[in-house]
Amino acid sequence: MNARSRRAPRRGEFDVIVVGAGAAGGALALGLARDGFNVAVVEAREPSRWRLEDEVDLRVVALAPDARDLLEDLGVWAPIAQMRASPFQRMCVWDAQAAGELRFDATERGEAALGWIIENKLIQHALWTALATRADDSPAPILHCPAEINAVEEDADGIGVTLGDGTRLRARLLVSAEGGESSLRQRLGIAFEGRDYGARAVVAHVRSERPHEGTAWQRFLPTGPLAFLPLADERSSIVWSLPEAEAARVLALDDAAFCAELGAAFDFRLGPIASVSRRAAFPLRLRLAGQFVQGRCVLVGDAAHLVHPLAGQGMNLGLRDVTCLRRVLNEARARDSDPGAWHVLRRFERERRSQTTLAARGFDAIERVFGASSRPLVALRGLALASAGRFPPLRHLLADVAAGRR
Ligand SMILES: Cc1cc2nc3c(=O)[nH]c(=O)nc-3n(C[C@H](O)[C@H](O)[C@H](O)COP(=O)(O)OP(=O)(O)OC[C@H]3O[C@@H](n4cnc5c(N)ncnc54)[C@H](O)[C@@H]3O)c2cc1C
Numbered sequence: 400m401n402a403r404s405r406r407a408p409r410r411g412e413f414d415v416i417v418v419g420a421g422a423a424g425g426a427l428a429l430g431l432a433r434d435g436f437n438v439a440v441v442e443a444r445e446p447s448r449w450r451l452e453d454e455v456d457l458r459v460v461a462l463a464p465d466a467r468d469l470l471e472d473l474g475v476w477a478p479i480a481q482m483r484a485s486p487f488q489r490m491c492v493w494d495a496q497a498a499g500e501l502r503f504d505a506t507e508r509g510e511a512a513l514g515w516i517i518e519n520k521l522i523q524h525a526l527w528t529a530l531a532t533r534a535d536d537s538p539a540p541i542l543h544c545p546a547e548i549n550a551v552e553e554d555a556d557g558i559g560v561t562l563g564d565g566t567r568l569r570a571r572l573l574v575s576a577e578g579g580e581s582s583l584r585q586r587l588g589i590a591f592e593g594r595d596y597g598a599r600a601v602v603a604h605v606r607s608e609r610p611h612e613g614t615a616w617q618r619f620l621p622t623g624p625l626a627f628l629p630l631a632d633e634r635s636s637i638v639w640s641l642p643e644a645e646a647a648r649v650l651a652l653d654d655a656a657f658c659a660e661l662g663a664a665f666d667f668r669l670g671p672i673a674s675v676s677r678r679a680a681f682p683l684r685l686r687l688a689g690q691f692v693q694g695r696c697v698l699v700g701d702a703a704h705l706v707h708p709l710a711g712q713g714m715n716l717g718l719r720d721v722t723c724l725r726r727v728l729n730e731a732r733a734r735d736s737d738p739g740a741w742h743v744l745r746r747f748e749r750e751r752r753s754q755t756t757l758a759a760r761g762f763d764a765i766e767r768v769f770g771a772s773s774r775p776l777v778a779l780r781g782l783a784l785a786s787a788g789r790f791p792p793l794r795h796l797l798a799d800v801a802a803g804r805r
Contacts, residue, residue: 413439413541413570414738415728416560418548418583420446422519423700423717424576425526428540429473430725432533436738438540439568440530441560443547443577449524451482456518457602457679459636461487461615461628461711463514466718475525482521485631486512489614490798494769495666496621497781503798507791513798514615516628516636519714543568551586551696557739558695571739573696574724576717579686581702587693593685593705593759596766598623599646600708601639603678604630605661608670611635617709618665619769619780624709625664634676635669637661638708646680683707685763687756691720692748695739699724703751706759707766716758720751 414436417428428440449456462470462484470476490513493500505513533539543562550561551573559569575583584591611629618625623640630636639661641649649657658672665672686705691698700717724747731743768780787797 411566411568413437413568415439415572415574416441416558416568416570417540417574417576419443419575419577419581419700419702420523420527420530420542420544421576421578421700422522422526422714423702423721424574425523425530426469426473426718427574427576427699427721427724429475429526429530429533430469430721431728432530432540433473433537434725434729435537436728436732437538439570440540440542440544441546441548441562441568442542442544445544446523446527447520449482449518449521454676455483455604455630455632455634455636456520457604457636457676458519459516459602459628459630460519460522460714461514462517462522463712463715464510464512465722466715467515469718469722470522470525473526473529475522475529478528479517479521479525480515482525483518483631484521485516485629487514487516487613487615487629488512489612490617491614492617492619492784494619494777494780494784496619496772496777497784499781499783499785501784501787501797508795508798514711516615516630522714548583551583553694553696571695571737572728572744575696575698575702576700578701579684579705581698583696584688584698584702587696589693589698590689591686592689593687594763596623596640596683596685596707598640598642598683599680600683601641601646601649601678601680602637603657604634604636604676605658605672606634606674607662607672611669615711616665616668618668620664621770621772623766623770625661626709626711627665627669628711639664640683640707640709650678650680685759687759690748691752692741692744697724697744697747704755704759707762709766710758710762712758712762716755719754720747723747723751 416439418441420442432438488505490503552559575581616627626638627635662672688703699720727747
């Protein structure tokens with residue numbers, strides 16, 4: 400660590416201010432603090448407590464192996480895994496309108512799991528607990544919560560923010576990890592463009608007649624993809640993408656009718672659906688920020704990109720932003736460079752904006768291709784799934800990309 404970052408910070412003065420402590424902001428703040436940066440966190444709402452005795456929360460994510468590696472590095476993977484993480488060893492993707500299916504198996508890759516199904520709330524809770532109780536030698540992050548930023552002023556040497564209660568903080572770098580509605584992104588006038596899918600993801604936990612086999616299942620229907628993600632208690636967490644009106648209709652069905660329709664939509668792959676939890680729905684949007692960096696401000700996670708959940712990659716992309724920004728800032732510090740300088744941040748911008756744009760456009764293309772019903776396209780899809788399934792190098796490449804290994 401060089402002299403600049405070792406010096407005791409003046410009161411209210413930091414290397415980095417992270418706004419928002421969801422998965423992306425929490426991981427970034429914790430990672431930078433472990434790396435020896437002086438970090439302040441501004442979070443609007445204290446994350447709700449996660450308790451083992453509570454029902455599994457409806458918002459879950461499929462976490463990829465590289466995201467797990469990051470959480471392990473941050474020291475929060477062990478508590479998450481002990482509490483409630485459900486590994487899956489297999490993945491199966493098929494099309495309702497065409498033959499052919501694509502299967503992935505962790506054993507083919509010599510890995511224990513292809514991913515883990517985890518409640519968003521548990522990830523945020525574990526990160527927040529670690530932030531609030533840091534006990535090693537590195538400087539503890541200063542948490543401001545509940546708090547929001549009222550004013551931002553940038554000059555040649557740094558950036559200052561004023562919180563709602565009048566507290567003033569100053570740093571070399573300001574990071575928005577505020578999620579899709581990032582107020583900092585709006586304050587900076589950064590465009591956030593893409594398209595609305597005119598659809599919602601209906602989520603619930605269901606019990607099927609047969610066990611889920613530790614498999615993440617996804618069936619592409621003309622109305623959108625339907626995923627069954629395996630939970631530790633043998634239920635599956637469903638993500639059922641449907642046009643707005645259809646989503647409203649299935650949400651209003653009674654449990655028996657919902658289970659019957661869901662079972663049919665899933666082609667009874669695990670038998671009839673025996674029971675369903677309460678349900679919720681989330682709007683589906685594609686959005687990409689026109690810039691990930693402006694001046695001394697950086698956007699990470701959903702503040703920078705919203706993607707269709709069909710590939711289960713939104714949070715994984717955000718955690719890849721974290722890994723990249725941490726690496727760039729550590730390299731800058733090794734060269735004694737200002738962490739908020741453009742020549743430092745443009746490396747993050749280049750790497751993450753190109754990779755995220757590629758991923759988001761790829762998921763969008765999959766959504767369009769699998770949503771189409773024209774006969775030649777359906778035939779082509781069947782052929783593509785069947786050949787990818789039969790051609791191991793292509794299958795391994797797809798699995799590597801999904802796992803964040805490429
Ligand atoms: C149906 C569905 C299924 C999904 N499935 C997957 C999946 O399988 N795999 C996957 O990787 N991703 C998945 N995602 C995406 C994933 O849930 C998100 O990408 C991820 O939760 C975003 O995390 P984040 O930390 O960037 O933002 P958020 O979780 O939105 O966190 C933002 C934080 O900032 C705080 N905040 C907001 N505004 C302010 C402010 N002005 N000042 C201070 N603090 C503020 C908030 O309180 C919050 O704590 C899915 C999404 C949906 C909708």
